[in-house]
Every structure is written in C-alpha cells, then in structure tokens.
Amino acid sequence: MLGELGLDGTMRHVPGTLVIVDALARHGVRRVIVPVASANEASLVRGIEILPAPSLAAAHACLKGEWCWEQVPDSISDGARDPFIDTLDLGEVRGLEMARMALAAAAAGGHHLLLSGPPGAGKTMLAKRFPSILPSLPHDEALEVTRISSASGRAHLTQLIDAPPFRAPHHSASAAALIGGGSNARVRLGEITLAHRGTLFLDELGEFSPCVLDALRQPLEDRIVHISRAGVSALLPADFTLVACCNPCPCGLAQSQCRCNEVQRSRYRRRLSAPLLDRFDLRIVVESPGSREPRGASSAETLQLVAHARHKQRDRFIDTPLRRNSEIPQRWLERFAPLTPHAAETLRDISELRNLSGRGIARVWRVARTLADLQDSELLDASHIDCASNMREEVI
C-alpha cells in the first residue's frame, strides 16, 4: 500500500509512484493499493495489479469485501508528442548540407554534436529541430524516461512518455543544476539525468562557466553519474546525446571580420577545454547559407532515415549491451564496423594527414559507420570515412 495519508484519511498522490511500483513489481509483489490520483501512473508498470482507493477507510472496506476497488482510469495511449516540437521542421532550413547530415548522424548514432559559427548562421535553428528527427522510444527506454520523470515529481503522469526528452538549460546553470545535487536525504536530479535517453541542448556553450562544463566530462564518458552528498549518495542514469552551439570567438564574427583581441580569444578558448571538445564526435562549422539555396529534406524524411539506421543498429548489437554506434568500444570496432580495404587505406591516410590520435581515429570510424547506416549501406566505404573526417573540425 502506497500513498500519502491526509488528516481526514484520504489517500494522496506521492511523487515517484511509478518508480516505487516498478521496484515492487521487480521484487515479486503482485498487488499494490495506491491512491486514485496515482492509479494512472502506477498502471504503466506491467505485471502488477493496481488497486486504487480514495481513502484508507475505503481500502479497508474493499479488503473486507464490503466495497469494491475503483477503476483504473483508462487513458494510456502512445505517440502523444509535445505540440511545440511538431511545428518546427527541418525542411524550413536552407542549405547546410553537412550540418544536416551531422544532425541526422547525431540522432541515429547518439554522437555528441557541436555546431560553431557566427550569429545568424542557423546553428540554433538546426539544433531546435533536432527533436523532430528523433524516433519515439522503445517500451523499455520509455519506461526509464517515465520513471525519471515520476521521480522528479514534476507532474501527474497519465501515460508513458515515449518522446525522447529534450532539455535546454540556460547558460547560467550551476554545476548542481546540470549534474544533479541535493542535500541530506533528498537527491535532486540534474538536467543530464532528466535528459536520459534524449538530448541535452546547450546553446552558447562558451558562456557556460568552465567548471560546469568540465563537470560534464565524466558523465559524457560513463553515461552515468554518481552524486555524493554528506547525507546521501546515488547512482543516476545520464545517457544523453549532447548537442551544443558556440561562436568561434567572443564577438562571434570569426576570422577576418573578428573584432576580438588575442587575449579575449585565448580566454574564450580556455573556457572550452580540449578534453571537452574532444568528446564531440561531430564538430561542424556553420556559415550562413545564401537565401537562394534550396530547402533541404523535411523532418519526416530525415526521421525515416534515422529510424531505419536505428533499426540497423539494433540488429547489429543484438545480444550485446550496446545500443548505438557511438558506444562501440575501440577494440570491437573491427567486429561491428569492418572497413573495406579502400576505406582502411583512407583512414590511414587521414590519420597521417591530420595527425589523429588513436582515439580520434576511433571517433571518425564510429561516425563513418553511422553515416553508412543512414545511407542503408552494409559496407563501410572510403566516402563514409572521408565524410566523417570532415565532420571533426577545429572549431575555435
């Protein structure tokens, strides 16, 4: 039996109902009494019988058989999406072929993406359209997302959240807000946990405080975050795709039109540490396209490609804990993403030309696999390697 007891004996909703009921189900509990207000949320868990009761007295009566349990309101449906996101379409963006391709690769393979360019080039415009090309989550992932949402206690849940979350914190966010924090007995979820299985969008990356950004490095690598406070410690999931935008320098105009002096520029460069930049598999420089450029593929078309690429990855990683190309460990690349001889030669050539480290090569390799998946190609060819290497620019 679960719920908050009112002074008059009514049972009220408690935040985190879904998490608790899910845990009970895993521990073999077969029936649970919950407040009526929580019934919808609790019923999202499969394999456990939900008995809604308005008050303690009613529950007692029901147990004695003098009354009958309330009905679970039936409102579970799939595919309901945030109406705001649906209004933004990738088809509205002109040109920017490489950036679009990178966006699709980030959506399909879970690669972190950094867009850099002068103001007005279309970085944020592209990034805001990222959710529109993300496929709905499969049931197990949707349940994870819904559980996190329930634990954060934001709202009454009435249905499974199957749209991947999209979190866009402002650049004044503190490290605790982004990573998670809390005190004494209560852990507060950070943006990275709320973005689990979805996207964390950081606009104006250069304006975030450097220590906040460096705090991101560990969760980006491990995909979980360990919060430790004096009174409590918790291991939270943080498997998200990072999409970020930044200007090439403080004034944003870049290169020859730039009005920044060297001191400002080097200070800006120091804010974005090299280890952080290295974690972006995709780094793209965006310049304002002409207004005569043709409009590109719409969100629906891209979504189809992405969904297909995701499908291919699911087949590839069956029987492994991996889900996306971006997660392939370096030593398994040969196994999951074999190269054609020509591609192997190209990769060697590029690593020599650009002085790539072992890790840099692996990153190009993973992105190339995703590009091949997007083109529905089993073979990982030289053109994919070439393309992937051009998506890792020195952006600042």
Place this chain on the structure above:
Amino acid sequence: MPASDDEVAAAVLSMLPCANATRLRELWVDHGTGAAALAAVQSGNARNEKWFPYARRVAWPKACDVDVMQRVLLHRGTRVLLPYDPDWPIPEELINPPALLFVEGSRFEALGRPTVGIVGTRAASPHGLADAYELAMLAVTAGLPVVSGLAIGIDAAAHRGAIDRDGLTIGVVATGLDITYPRRHVELFARVRDHGLIIGEYPFGVGPQGWRFPVRNRIIAALSTTCVVVEATTSGGALSTARHALELNRTILAMPGSRRNPAAAGTNALLRDGATMLLEPRDLFVATDRATAGSGQWTEPARPSVSHDAQLILRSLAGDSATLDQLLSSSGLGSGPASAALRELERVGRVERKQGKFWPR
C-alpha cells in the same frame, strides 16, 4: 663585457617613475652623458622640477640601484644605446624619439644596415601570413635584415621567414626586455635573440599596456629603411607604423587585396594614398636599391595534376575561403566525393584547412 657607467646610469634613470623620453633627453642635452645626468639628479641640479625629489636618497625606489642594474645588465647581456652613441640607430628626423634603447641579442651587426620592416595585422588571413613569411625570406636572401614587432600574425610570420632562411631579424617590443608578450611567443623571442636583436625603449619590468604599442611603432618605422605593409585593417597598428615611416620619408610598399577581405582594407587604402604597390619581389628590391642583388621570385605553389573533382573544388573556391557546406552547394558534388577531393588537395598542399574553412594556396 660589463656595461659602462653611462649605460648603467641611463638605465637607472629610465626606471624612475617620473622618467619619460622627453625628460630623459632633456637630461642628456643638459649634462652631456648619462653618468653626469645621474649625478645631477642625485645632487638636485637637474633643470626639470620633476627630478627634484630624487635629490633625497630615500625617495628612490628600491629597484633603482646602480649596483643591481650593473649586475642585471651584465647577466642579461643587455646593451643600452644612447642618442650620443656613434651607433645610435634612430635618425634625427624622428619626432618624439626615444631617449635610450635597450638591446639584447647575438647579432649586433643587424643595426646600421639597410633593413626591411614587414608589418601587418594580428588578425591575418592564411594568405597574408604566407606572403609575409615568403617576403621575409626573400629580403634576408638579398641581405636585408627584417624588422618587425614580434606580435601575433604578420609580425611573427615575418620573423619566422627571416629566421628560417638563417637571416638577420630585429624585433621591437613595447614592454621591458625581460617581459615576453604575447606569452605564446616565448620560443620565437628566443629564436629572434639567436638570429638578431630584440630592442625596446622601456626599462625592465614594464608590462604590456595598450598605449605603448602604437608608440613603439615609431621605432619600427625608424629602424626600417623600407616599410612593407602586408595586410592591415583600417584601424590597426600597422597603419600607424606606415604613418611614422611616411613622416621619415621612407618608401612604403603595400600588398593589394580583395575588398571583401577586411584585413586588406588598410593596405588598399594605403595604395590609394600613394604607397608603392608590391606585386612581385622585384618591387621590394627596386625600392631598396637592391635591384641587382635580388632576383628572387615567389615560390610558385606546386601544380601537380589533380583529379576532375579536385579541379571542380578549386574552381568553386575561386581563390577565396569557403566552408564545406558552401563548397557542396557551389560545386554540386556529393559530400563523399567532395571530401575525397579536398583530402587530395590538402595532401598536395593546394588547400589548407583552418577552423572548418578551406583556403586555396
């Protein structure tokens, strides 16, 4: 070689808080030598009242000590040049000339020869950097030391060009000689010391301050027989160097550039105002009366034959920089073939990538 009493006295006087070029020169004129000037200040006989407090020993800052200065100059190998020295390199005509120059380095023969000043903007394009580098190489090959300001951009490229051709080069700084600014040029400073001289008018301990850089430019202009501006913005320090050079009646050469390149706006304006056009190395040698010595040519970029796609990319670049996105739409190539073509061009050195943009060479 220990520094003479004159040099030490002048260096100590320049470190006093009230010292500036005008007042120091006034002292030299009134008292004849640095040592005599120091004695006059210490005894309260200087003409300008600003020096009066230093008649009392307690008013002297701790760092202004003759013995300490003697040791520092010896240890660093610094020479102090004064206007009445026979090898004073600054011409009479310079308005507001420095009162003394600190000189460090291993190649003192670089002073007193015809030189080429190569200056330009810090925010240079790769083309400008390559031009400055090559021009410096050609200048030292013709026996002309290269003078510049050790700043980022064109300055550094010019120094590097001279050094890489084993030529002489002079760096004029706007700080004390014990300060390295910008910090990232630590290595360049050391190499310039090995291949020439570092010169400055400010005493030890003076850090980088914005107003000192344009003031320093008059020394660059005075030390260069010919002044070349490679790339300059309309508001940059390179134009102030050119203005000083003009006042000194020096030949000013400028390289033209596209109106779309903000780093060429300053040089284009100079050309309109009557600067000599520098299109080929011969222009420089004619200007410096080295027409016979120099027969240098621009190093033509190697033109190995490239694939059809690569030619298409080069045509789309049309001599300007572009992002990959822009290239895809202007060349009509797919991302795969375009990437392969760019890699081919990069490998043969026809294209350079910088911050996600591609520059033809």
